[in-house]
Structures are given as C-alpha cells and as structure tokens.
Amino acid sequence: MNRTASQVHGWLLLLPAAVLLAAFTHYPAVATLWHSFFSTPKPARPAAFIGLENYRTLFDDPVFWQSLSNNFWFALGTIPVSIGLALLMAVWVNGKLRGRAFLRLAFFTPTVLPMIAVANIWLFFYTPQYGLLEQITGAFGLPNHNWLGSQSTALGCLMVVAVWKEAGFFMIFYLAALQSVSPTLYEAARIEGAGPWTMFRRITFPLLMPTTLFVLVNAMINSFRLVDHIVVMTRGGPDNATSLLLYYIYEVGFKFWDSSYAAALTMVLLLILAAAAVVQFGFLERRIHYR
C-alpha cells in the first residue's frame, strides 16, 4: 500500500468518531465561550453582544459563589475519605480475610446501582422523624434533627452518599494495582523483620502512588460532574446550601432558561476541569519517567 493511500485510510477510519467528537465536545466547548459574551436570546429580542457582562453578573452572584464554595467543600470532604476508604477496602479484600468474596460484593455493589435510585433510599434514611437515622439517634436519646433540611448538615449528608457510592469504584483500581505488586518485595521485607505497618508504608503505599494520582484526578472530575443525587435529595436547598456548580448550571440553563449566563458558569467549570487536566498531564509525564 502506498503512503498517500495509507494516510487517506487513516483519516477515513478516524472520520466518523472525529465528526461526533467535534460536534458534541469541541464545538460546544468553544460555543460556550462564544455565547458567554452574548445576552440570552428572547422571542422579542435576539442575542446581543454584551462583552463581559455575564462574567460581571457572575462575580456579583452570591449563589454562584456559594455553589463554588459548596463544590470545593464537597470535593475536599469526599475525595480524601473515599480514596482512604478505597485503599483500606482494597487491602482488606486483597488479603486473606474470612468472607472476602462477600466483602468485595458489598463494597462494589453501590457502584453498579443508579445514583438516582440509591439517592431515593438515602433520602429515606435522612427523613425527619421516622427516617432510619432519626430512629438511631432517637434510640440514644438525642433530639430530633432535620438532616437534609438544615443548612449545617445537608451538604454533609450528600457527601456521605457520594463517598458510599464511589469508594468501591476506586477500590477496584487499588485492587488491580495491589495484585501487580511482586510478593518477593514483602518476603524480603519480612526477612528484614518489618512489621505489617512498615511494609504498607514503605512498599505498598509508594508503589500505589500512580494509582492514587489516577484515582485522585477521577475523583476530582466526578465531584464536579455528578449531581444526580442533588436533584433527588435536596434540589440545591435548603437556601442553596447543597447547590454544586453543575447543579446551578442546570438550574440556570433549564429552569430559568438563561442560556448565556449558564454558558458563563460552564466556562468556570471548564476552567476547573482544565486544571485537573494539567494535574493529570503532569502526572502522566512523571509516570513515564518511572518506567
């Protein structure tokens, strides 16, 4: 086959995927930026160029800032806990514990269930007065508390659901990595008289570093991407206490139908994801040096 034909074939094979990717990933990303400089078109008034007006609105919008800070706390609260638990689960399931088949099942099941479905179950747990959590705290003689209805606890409740849903997913990556660690390393360490904790700290943990970084980036993306449970459990309330950035975009874009302001908000989200990409890229670079 000659060179030109091969080049044409290459592009032809790529073409269908490239067209769809361009239409639904690259074009919308660029169009978001473009539309964020215009006003939202109304039946009587077409879109007009307004420069940075949307960004000025955004800057003065307390709900935006609240969503951003909620999202920040949400990420900060869920990522370390779910990664820590995932690592713990993986070490347990990988070991010789009794009933580890059941444990693996228990840890992983939340991952395959729809978020929207499990949110319903959790919603009941948090229900005031007769919910499960209330019954437990009630049994200890603690006063009634509206877990999802009060600003101080609502976001925390959603964080618990997210950790529960994601830890098992991240466990899988750790499990895969653990199974590739050579047993001779542990044997050598045992001969040197190292205890289990030392072995974990000196062998397992460093070798799992690339996995940890990979999981970290994924966890970060997920904390800005997954808002299904908010739609079911709180709808951003009470008083925007649980509104995350993407949920706010959804509200602005599809409840208030202010598409150009939603575009400006989306730009903020894209910037955050770009930052995650930079982290990932740096990490990939370093990983190549490892080998």
Place this chain on the structure above:
Amino acid sequence: MTRTLETAGAWLLGLLWILPLAYAFWAAFHPSEFSTHFALTAPLTLGNFETAWNAAPFARYFVNTMAMVTMILAAQLVLCTLAAYAFARYEFPGRDIAFALVLVQLMVMPDVLIVENYSTMSRLGILDSTLAIGLPYMASAFGVFLMRQTFKQVPRELDDAARVEGASALQVLWKVYVPLAVPTYIAYSLVSISFHWNNFLWPIIVTNTVNARPLTVGLQVFSSTDQGIDWSVVCAATLMTSAPLLVAFLLFQRQFVQSFMRAGIR
C-alpha cells in the same frame, strides 16, 4: 489479635456498605407499615412492586432504556474500533494532534456541556428522542483510548501476514484485531452499559415525554411527590429499575470486577 480486629473492622464496614441495599429489600418486600418497623413476623408481599409498576409507564421506560443502551454501545463499539485502529496502526499527518483532541473528552465529558448540546439537539430537531440521549456519548474518548492500547499489543506480523494474503484494511481489522480484543470489548461494554443505564442528568434535560425517557428519569416520579411518600413503593421501584444490572452483576461478579479493573488501567 490484629488479624481478628482487622476482620471485625472489614466486616463492620462491609455490613455498613450493604445496609442501604438490604434495607431497600426489606422495605420493598413487606407491607408499608413495616417500612420503619422491623419484625421477623412481617408478612412478605409483592404489592409494592405492583403499585410501583402501575404508578408510571415502566414497561415503556424499560424498553427506552434498553434501546438507548444498545444504540449507544453499538455505535461506540464501531466508532471506537475504527478510530483506535487508525491511531494504533496508521501514520497520517495530524495524528498526534487528533489523538490529543480525542483525549480532551476524558476531562470535558458531555455531562458538563449540557447547555450547548441541548441547543444543538434543538437545532437538529431531535429533542426528546433516544438518538438525542445517545449522540454526545457515541464517540467515546475512553473507548478509543482503551482499544488503541489493545490494538497496539497485536503483533505486527499477524497484520502483515494477512495483508500479504490480500486482505483489505477493514478485513485485517475484522479478522485479526477484533478477535484478539474480545476481552477489552467485554470490559468496555460492561462499563458503558452500567454508565448509560444509570445516567440521569442529560436524559432528564433532553427528554420531556414518555417517548424516550429512560428508567432513571421515570424513577423521579416517586421522589418528586412531596406529600405522602410511600417508602415501600419507592424502594420497590428502586430495586425494579436497578434489577437487571444488579442481577447481571451478581451473576458475572468476577467478570464485572475484572472488567472495571481492565478498563481502569491506562
């Protein structure tokens, strides 16, 4: 001693993790007066499932979800295979830039670009259709990446041998590469099916009638009624909609876990 403590800790966490699902089973199979009241003598019933099934056109939602999941997966397999083959075995100008542009989607997923994608669907005139739910996901960067990795491991000699025998590029792909990548296809399919079966935000945005609505959106009927939620019915509906995935998961647990592992290693 530490061993016992560890086992106890692991089991405690395991039981805690399975608790929400265990509760859902309890509530779904017992009359609603037992949804907050636990007694061994509680009678079993399927009435909650009946009520849930009749509360919304679930048969239609099941059909919609299956159609959507199948359509997305079929398109993904074809498109990603072709693109991955190009990236793995062809030299063409702009290949590396094109690959980098594909990888952008790993970060900027369609889930985030809801506003613009909605207006695209509206301009295409396909709002409220299965196609509209599927289109943004069909060219999957993750799929391309995964299959490219697999194809790169296929020995060049096999490729060359087939070409010497006069096979065309597509024949080589079909006869040599695809059969060798079956484990990757299985892994990718499981991940894709469970992702799209569970997807919610984009489908709720782009559908507004029963015509294309998937199960996840249909399920919302239950949580949005503010007064008098019957938790037993909610649990029954929840189990019903996740049942196919849950059963598949229990049957093929090992494959599931291995698939996710394989799909995760990049």
